[in-house]
Amino acid sequence: MTDPGDFDAAWLPDAAFRAVGARRSLVRGGPDLLADTVHRELADACARFGGEAVRGADAGGAGLVLDLTGDNPADEGFTLGRADGVTTVTASGGRGLLYGLFHVVRLGEDAFAGDLPPRTHRPALATRMLDHWDNVAVHPVTGQVERGYAGGSLFWADGEARGDLDRVRAYGRLLAACGINAVAVNNVNVHATEARLLTDRLGDVAAIADVLRPYGIRTHLSVGFATPMLLGGLPTADPLDPAVRAWWAAATARVYEAIGDFGGFVVKADSEGRPGPFAYGRSHADGANMLAAALEPHGGTVHWRAFVYDHRQDWRDRSTDRARAAYDHFTPLDGRFADNVVLQVKHGPMDFQVREPVSPLIGAMPDTRLAVELQVTQEYTGQQRHVCWLGPMWSEVLRFRPAGGTSAGRLADGLVAVSNAGDDRFWTGHPLAQANLYAFGRLAWDPEADPRAVLDEWIALTHPGAPARLAEGLHAILDGSWATYEKYTAPLGVGFMVQPGHHYGPSVDGYEYSPWGTYHFADRDGVGVDRSVATGTGFAGQYAEPWAKLYESPDTCPDELLLFFHHVPYGHVLHSGTTVIQHIYDTHFEGVAEAEEARRVWAGLADLVEPERHARVAERFEEQLRSAREWRDQINSYFLRKSGVPDARGRTVH
Numbered sequence: 001m002t003d004p005g006d007f008d009a010a011w012l013p014d015a016a017f018r019a020v021g022a023r024r025s026l027v028r029g030g031p032d033l034l035a036d037t038v039h040r041e042l043a044d045a046c047a048r049f050g051g052e053a054v055r056g057a058d059a060g061g062a063g064l065v066l067d068l069t070g071d072n073p074a075d076e077g078f079t080l081g082r083a084d085g086v087t088t089v090t091a092s093g094g095r096g097l098l099y100g101l102f103h104v105v106r107l108g109e110d111a112f113a114g115d116l117p118p119r120t121h122r123p124a125l126a127t128r129m130l131d132h133w134d135n136v137a138v139h140p141v142t143g144q145v146e147r148g149y150a151g152g153s154l155f156w157a158d159g160e161a162r163g164d165l166d167r168v169r170a171y172g173r174l175l176a177a178c179g180i181n182a183v184a185v186n187n188v189n190v191h192a193t194e195a196r197l198l199t200d201r202l203g204d205v206a207a208i209a210d211v212l213r214p215y216g217i218r219t220h221l222s223v224g225f226a227t228p229m230l231l232g233g234l235p236t237a238d239p240l241d242p243a244v245r246a247w248w249a250a251a252t253a254r255v256y257e258a259i260g261d262f263g264g265f266v267v268k269a270d271s272e273g274r275p276g277p278f279a280y281g282r283s284h285a286d287g288a289n290m291l292a293a294a295l296e297p298h299g300g301t302v303h304w305r306a307f308v309y310d311h312r313q314d315w316r317d318r319s320t321d322r323a324r325a326a327y328d329h330f331t332p333l334d335g336r337f338a339d340n341v342v343l344q345v346k347h348g349p350m351d352f353q354v355r356e357p358v359s360p361l362i363g364a365m366p367d368t369r370l371a372v373e374l375q376v377t378q379e380y381t382g383q384q385r386h387v388c389w390l391g392p393m394w395s396e397v398l399r400f401r402p403a404g405g406t407s408a409g410r411l412a413d414g415l416v417a418v419s420n421a422g423d424d425r426f427w428t429g430h431p432l433a434q435a436n437l438y439a440f441g442r443l444a445w446d447p448e449a450d451p452r453a454v455l456d457e458w459i460a461l462t463h464p465g466a467p468a469r470l471a472e473g474l475h476a477i478l479d480g481s482w483a484t485y486e487k488y489t490a491p492l493g494v495g496f497m498v499q500p501g502h503h504y505g506p507s508v509d510g511y512e513y514s515p516w517g518t519y520h521f522a523d524r525d526g527v528g529v530d531r532s533v534a535t536g537t538g539f540a541g542q543y544a545e546p547w548a549k550l551y552e553s554p555d556t557c558p559d560e561l562l563l564f565f566h567h568v569p570y571g572h573v574l575h576s577g578t579t580v581i582q583h584i585y586d587t588h589f590e591g592v593a594e595a596e597e598a599r600r601v602w603a604g605l606a607d608l609v610e611p612e613r614h615a616r617v618a619e620r621f622e623e624q625l626r627s628a629r630e631w632r633d634q635i636n637s638y639f640l641r642k643s644g645v646p647d648a649r650g651r652t653v654h
């Protein structure tokens with residue numbers, strides 16, 4: 001065992017188990033791998049807190065009984081109740097039992113006080129998956145973990161699988177405690193070494209799967225579309241070619257020999273230079289369905305990403321709009337995907353910016369299974385050097401009602417996120433970014449959950465028994481941190497303005513004359529992208545009503561998305577009553593002031609937080625402040641120089 005002191009306990013510190021560990025508990029039912037996990041958890045907790053954990057036999061006097069009935073193993077739900085001094089968790093399947101245990105842990109002493117009428121809890125979304133953009137071999141451009149801000153990979157180091165899987169085991173345990181049930185272990189940009197995870201390096205994947213399985217987590221692999229050529233020696237990867245289909249069928253069958261509960265493939269095809277079906281004149285449905293056919297006999301799923309756009313656009317070409325691309329490519333294919341294909345759609349139409357509208361593809365393909373993809377790793381939201389609690393952003397996305405009816409969270413069968421975890425001692429680089437990982441799992445379980453309540457849970461689990469002042473301080477720092485980040489970065493939904501390549505820090509024109517399709521079109525008169533139907537790219541028309549109409553006009557478009565949908569003069573008056581240019585100045589000064597205030601609050605919590613954790617966050621705040629000031633000054637100066645309109649409040653703009 002790795003010394004637990006080597007890495008942070010995150011939301012599962014020993015003390016979080018005090019209430020369950022102080023009692024006599026009984027786990028009934030099985031044999032079952034996950035019921036054994038539940039028993040082991042209880043036995044460990046009891047060893048610390050003086051209780052007793054019994055497995056199997058009926059023993060009197062238990063204060064906590066976890067009953068696995070086994071009648072519907074696929075059901076992930078559980079029923080929790082309390083009567084006659086006994087707290088009972090009943091579940092049909094092992095995962096439900098495990099989730100029930102963690103629910104009891106979250107409740108703490110409240111699970112053992114008074115009567116609780118039986119209540120059933122069940123995840124709203126069947127797939128709750130983390131994608132790791134981890135490379136096996138260090139990639140010359142993207143390193144060990146693409147867009148990773150938490151050290152190296154949990155799974156791979158320098159071209160090899162890590163031998164010590166204790167960290168992976170601890171990770172699986174943390175993920176189970178927030179309800180995550182699937183992990184893809186390699187980057188969607190599948191390079192040469194990583195392609196072999198499907199073939200001669202499959203044993204490494206199987207070893208990871210073995211460690212995650214006791215926590216109810218199925219392992220998935222990202223695969224490259226051209227693998228039959230790369231590794232199979234075939235002259236083509238045409239999805240309709242019988243030899244290609246046979247190659248995938250055989251490769252997939254071998255995966256299932258090694259990993260009986262393998263989850264399936266994640267595929268990035270015809271996207272940012274990755275190979276795909278277009279090369280053969282085939283559709284994305286042809287491509288996805290070929291892989292689906294290979295997986296189908298074994299019960300596996302294809303997660304086919306919808307992130308398809310022209311990344312070699314001519315910036316002079318105003319008719320191409322990257323925001324339109326996913327909808328334009330995929331809606332004509334609705335109903336043509338096999339039952340075990342899930343279309344994985346980024347939550348916004350562009351690319352994980354601090355503010356985007358919800359992708360119009362969500363809800364536009366009623367006959368296609370949907371997974372919504374979030375980015376827990378903070379590529380565009382401060383790279384885990386800035387504090388940015390994303391629960392409120394994701395909650396907005398999941399509660400969005402595309403056609404005024406069912407919410408995005410209810411339309412999806414899966415929620416997927418790019419993980420922010422690595423081999424860093426605190427898992428996520430910035431210790432407060434642990435809250436994002438936790439919240440992702442909890443929102444995938446219940447997309448309607450109040451993010452504030454989720455944050456309360458995370459605070460209470462991470463710091464059991466801490467005084468109210470700590471929770472208040474953490475709320476003061478985290479609650480508004482997304483809004484703060486938005487204030488000092490790209491304004492009013494316009495996006496990007498980041499340094500090309502690594503995407504950290506400001507560069508207003510960094511992507512303005514680039515082929516990536518990410519422009520703000522600022523000139524001396526105004527700024528923003530006209531995506532209206534009347535005079536722009538027509539993107540607003542991809543929405544169902546009421547949204548199409550709302551976004552179409554600058555008069556009704558919400559302020560925070562104004563520059564995403566419209567090009568307006570600097571003097572345009574927002575609903576808030578201020579002009580666009582004054583809003584830019586005001587928010588940039590405010591954003592920095594708010595970050596300074598958050599740093600001050602954190603400093604005042606030093607007596608309540610373990611020194612190493614406190615120091616790590618304090619150090620990150622220094623960098624956040626430096627960077628936030630740089631953002632403020634570059635954005636403000638840029639717009640003063642473009643517009644010639646001074647700050648009405650006469651503050652320093654360089």
Ligand code: GCW
Nearest residue numbers: 133146147188189268307351
């Ligand atoms: O946000 C962009 C990232 C790429 C990433 C791509 C994607 C894995 O900058 O690093 O590639 O999205 O989602 O495929």
